Amino acid sequence: MSEQKAHEVLQSPEFKKLTKKRWRVALLLTAIMLVAYFGFLLMVAFDKDFFKQKVGEVTTIAIPIGIGLIVLSWVMTGIYTYWANNFYDKEVEEIKKKL
Amino acid sequence: MHLLQTTTSIGETNWVAIIMFFAFVALTMCITYWASRKTKTTSEFYAAGRSITGFQNGLALAGDYMSAASFLGIAGIVAMQGFDGLIYSIGFIVGWPLIMFLIAEPLRNLGKYTFADVVAFRLKQKPIRLAASIGSILTILIYLIAQMVGAGGLIEKLFGLSYEWAVLIVGSVMMCYVLFGGMLATTWVQIIKAVLLLGGATVLVILALSHFDYSVTNLFKTVTAKYGEGALSPGSMFSNPYDALSLGLALMLGTAGLPHILMRFYTVPDAKQARKSVFVATGFIGYFYILTFVIGFSAAALVGREVIKGVNPSGNMAAILLSEYTGGSLFLGFIAAVAFATILAVVAGLTLSGASSIAHDLYVNVFRKGESNEKGEVKVAKMATIGLGVLAIVLGLAFKNQNVAFMVGLAFAVAASANFPALLLSIFWKKFTTKGATWSIVVGALSAIILIVVSPPVMKDIMGYDPIFPLKNPALVSVPLAFITGVIVSLMQPEQEAQEKFEKEKIRTYLGVGAE
Numbered sequence: 001m002s003e004q005k006a007h008e009v010l011q012s013p014e015f016k017k018l019t020k021k022r023w024r025v026a027l028l029l030t031a032i033m034l035v036a037y038f039g040f041l042l043m044v045a046f047d048k049d050f051f052k053q054k055v056g057e058v059t060t061i062a063i064p065i066g067i068g069l070i071v072l073s074w075v076m077t078g079i080y081t082y083w084a085n086n087f088y089d090k091e092v093e094e095i096k097k098k099l
Numbered sequence: 100m101h102l103l104q105t106t107t108s109i110g111e112t113n114w115v116a117i118i119m120f121f122a123f124v125a126l127t128m129c130i131t132y133w134a135s136r137k138t139k140t141t142s143e144f145y146a147a148g149r150s151i152t153g154f155q156n157g158l159a160l161a162g163d164y165m166s167a168a169s170f171l172g173i174a175g176i177v178a179m180q181g182f183d184g185l186i187y188s189i190g191f192i193v194g195w196p197l198i199m200f201l202i203a204e205p206l207r208n209l210g211k212y213t214f215a216d217v218v219a220f221r222l223k224q225k226p227i228r229l230a231a232s233i234g235s236i237l238t239i240l241i242y243l244i245a246q247m248v249g250a251g252g253l254i255e256k257l258f259g260l261s262y263e264w265a266v267l268i269v270g271s272v273m274m275c276y277v278l279f280g281g282m283l284a285t286t287w288v289q290i291i292k293a294v295l296l297l298g299g300a301t302v303l304v305i306l307a308l309s310h311f312d313y314s315v316t317n318l319f320k321t322v323t324a325k326y327g328e329g330a331l332s333p334g335s336m337f338s339n340p341y342d343a344l345s346l347g348l349a350l351m352l353g354t355a356g357l358p359h360i361l362m363r364f365y366t367v368p369d370a371k372q373a374r375k376s377v378f379v380a381t382g383f384i385g386y387f388y389i390l391t392f393v394i395g396f397s398a399a400a401l402v403g404r405e406v407i408k409g410v411n412p413s414g415n416m417a418a419i420l421l422s423e424y425t426g427g428s429l430f431l432g433f434i435a436a437v438a439f440a441t442i443l444a445v446v447a448g449l450t451l452s453g454a455s456s457i458a459h460d461l462y463v464n465v466f467r468k469g470e471s472n473e474k475g476e477v478k479v480a481k482m483a484t485i486g487l488g489v490l491a492i493v494l495g496l497a498f499k500n501q502n503v504a505f506m507v508g509l510a511f512a513v514a515a516s517a518n519f520p521a522l523l524l525s526i527f528w529k530k531f532t533t534k535g536a537t538w539s540i541v542v543g544a545l546s547a548i549i550l551i552v553v554s555p556p557v558m559k560d561i562m563g564y565d566p567i568f569p570l571k572n573p574a575l576v577s578v579p580l581a582f583i584t585g586v587i588v589s590l591m592q593p594e595q596e597a598q599e600k601f602e603k604e605k606i607r608t609y610l611g612v613g614a615e
Contacts, residue, residue: 006606019609026200033200037193041347044186044333045340051182051332058319062332066185067392069193070385076196077378084204084374092610099612 005099012098018091025083029076040069107420108428109410112259115432116439120258123291123440124272130287134280141476142615144281145212145455146365149615151286153372157379160363162289163448164191164354164380165296165387167441168249168507173388174421175414177395178407181322181330184395186337188388190347194354195384199377202355205526207364207373208607208614213452214361214518215460218525221600222533224464230540232460234517235358237544238510239453240494242357243446243487245506247495250442252503256416257435266495269439273447274488277454278481282366285447292437292444297383299437300390303418306425307397315393321400330399342571346508349574353511356518359452370611394418401425413504450487457483508572509551516543516577524585526608529601535589543581547573 009015043050051062138144151159169191177184210216215231247266254265276284311317322330337343354360364373398407398417402424410416419438423431458480463471498506521539524531550573551557558566570576607613 006603010602010605015605015609019605022609030197030200033193033196037189037351038344038347040189041186041337041343042340044337045343048333052328056316056319058323058328058331059316060182060328060331062182063319066182066189067389069189070388073192073196074378074381074385077199077381080196080199081374081378085371089371096610096612099606099610 009095009098012095014091015095018088018095022088025080029080033073033076036069036072040065107406107410107423108431109256109416109419109423113257113428113432113435115429116258116435117432119433119436120439123295123436127276127284127288127291127443130291131276131280131284134284134287138279138281138283139477140473141212141459141471141480143283144477144480145362145451145459147282147286149366149368150283151366153367153375154379155286155290156363156367156372156376158293158383159286159289159366160360160376160380161383161387162291162293162296162444163359163363164384165293165441166246166249166445166507167253167438168245168503169388170296170300170391170441171253171415171418171438172413172504172507174391174395174398174418175407175411175416177392178398178402178417179404179414180334180336181326181396181399182332183334183336185388185392186333187350188391190350191354192381192385192388194351195377195381197351198355198360199374199381201523201526202361203364203373203377204370205608206361206522207367207370208609208611209526209604210365211615212362212365212455212459214358214522215456218521218536219464220525221597221604222525222531222536222594224469226533226537228460228464230537231518231521232456232465234513234521234540234544235456235460236453237548238356238514238518239358239449239456239487240490241506241513242359242510243449243453243491244494244498244501245503245510246442246446246449247491248498248501248506249503250439250446251495251499253415253438253442256411257419257438262499263496266492269442269446270488270492270495273443273450273491274484276443276447277451277484277488282451285444285451286363286366288440288447289444292440293383295437296441297387297390299434300387300394302430303422303425303434304390304393304397306430307394307401307421310397310401310425318393318396318400322396326399326404330396341569341575345570345572345575348578349508349512349515349572352515352519352574352578354514356514356522357511358456358514358518359448361522362452362455363448369614391418394421397421446491450484450491453487454480454483457487505556512547512551512572512574512577513544515574516547516581518543520578520581520585524582524589528586528589529598530589530593531585531601532589532592532594532597534592534594535585535587538588539581539585542584543577546577546580550577
């Protein structure tokens with residue numbers, strides 16, 4: 001890989017678009033996690049009664065929400081992996097060919 | 100109310116546990132012997148020659164992260180206080196997606212053995228390495244003490260062995276793994292431990308639920324009948340919103356700043372496998388926390404809070420008592436041996452990452468100014484392993500009665516304040532400078548520790564004064580402080596060279612070209 005080729009790639013619109021897109025996806029997913037988690041913590045701190053509502057005979061809404069957050073964490077890593085494997089990696093390969 | 104007729108053999112010598120534990124040690128020692136023949140170079144010692152697959156690394160990450168503290172501690176909180184335990188579990192898992200989105204791939208592409216590699220990539224080596232190694236070693240030592248103290252107390256109870264012997268055995272066995280088998284042996288110890296722990300917890304949940312016709316609703320009914328409906332919704336633990344946010348921040352960002360976790364990403368061949376490892380690890384860890392939740396409630400329903408409290412006031416023995424209740428002393432022995440193995444795997448990972456920070460960051464990049472010869476570096480890393488092992492034993496003995504949960508919280512707070520901001524800014528921000536990074540790490544580490552010393556748990560509960568700082572966890576102040584320091588110091592004195600290198604390194608960060 002020559003310096004010049006590397007420079008060309010760095011300046012290319014495809015590369016710039018790719019890095020921008022990568023962070024856009026990453027930051028969007030991060031924002032979802034932050035909102036979900038800190039929203040949950042604030043609800044726990046300020047509105048405990050909300051969590052006492054029942055969704056079953058005895059089961060409270062707190063339980064599906066709590067378990068849901070754990071599952072959400074995993075699903076989010078899955079979404080990112082899916083995106084990266086199917087879109088990001090392909091474009092990376094395309095750009096790498098030019099080097 | 101009738102008197103509960105529960106007897107427990109906990110505290111007596113359990114031969115099943117001892118035999119199973121020795122079987123585990125024998126098996127892992129064989130693996131260590133096999134690994135020792137493949138562990139000669141630095142890349143083999145620190146990173147298992149980058150030969151671990153994404154799936155294996157995912158399991159090993161889970162094994163590195165699921166400590167006995169979270170297994171026994173969280174099950175205990177759920178048993179004694181209900182839903183609040185789950186809030187802890189959530190805090191321990193929400194950091195993983197962040198590792199995935201922000202850290203894992205750039206870390207793998209830019210670094211070699213430690214997270215300081217990434218921070219120092221385009222900055223001046225010496226000050227960054229020095230600061231980063233202090234942040235790493237501090238986090239590791241605090242976490243290590245927590246694990247050793249937890250191990251000693253646990254094994255004393257489970258095996259009828261004295262605390263001192265327990266600490267000595269854990270320290271020595273762990274040193275053997277790391278010293279002779281490096282990362283390869285450590286990885287396999289963590290994989291085996293993860294499989295045993297996940298399998299054991301699964302069986303425990305099935306056995307427990309068999310008492311409720313395999314219905315979780317029936318379990319919840321029994322719990323609410325015994326302890327009221329409050330057990331199924333948030334209780335008093337997270338009442339102060341600032342305390343809740345501060346702890347939440349520490350757990351979430353601390354996970355993404357734990358050196359022994361970050362180091363594991365160097366064991367896989369490329370960024371794609373690093374990504375896969377996070378997905379696999381998050382899945383297993385999440386599954387494990389859901390199991391712990393059921394285990395805690397089952398212990399409260401079947402064993403009863405009074406009995407659990409009678410064995411240990413903190414509730415730590417809930418899972419262990421439940422295993423005895425559901426599967427007799429044979430199953431108790433098995434779960435006890437798994438808990439022991441769990442601790443070994445975690446302390447081995449911690450010690451290895453501490454040794455890599457001492458040898459790779461401090462010795463090679465600070466004292467020898469980047470000149471390393473393979474043999475010399477491995478030798479120093481091994482000496483550091485012995486040093487850390489001995490230190491872990493000594494500190495484990497010295498801090499005998501320290502509160503383990505508090506120490507774990509402290510380790511996460513330091514990781515979130517000292518390591519995470521500098522790492523994230525170095526990946527993200529073009530204008531980050533050497534001075535900015537150094538000060539961010541120093542201010543993050545110092546403010547976290549100082550604020551803990553003047554916080555209610557230390558100043559009020561231990562020293563008996565009025566606390567100067569109102570929050571139990573410092574992260575809400577110390578994390579923003581580290582970020583702001585990093586940004587302001589960087590803006591005050593721009594570093595042209597670092598900015599140019601940031602542009603150049605992009606080809607490695609995003610495409611993985613030139614990654615080691």
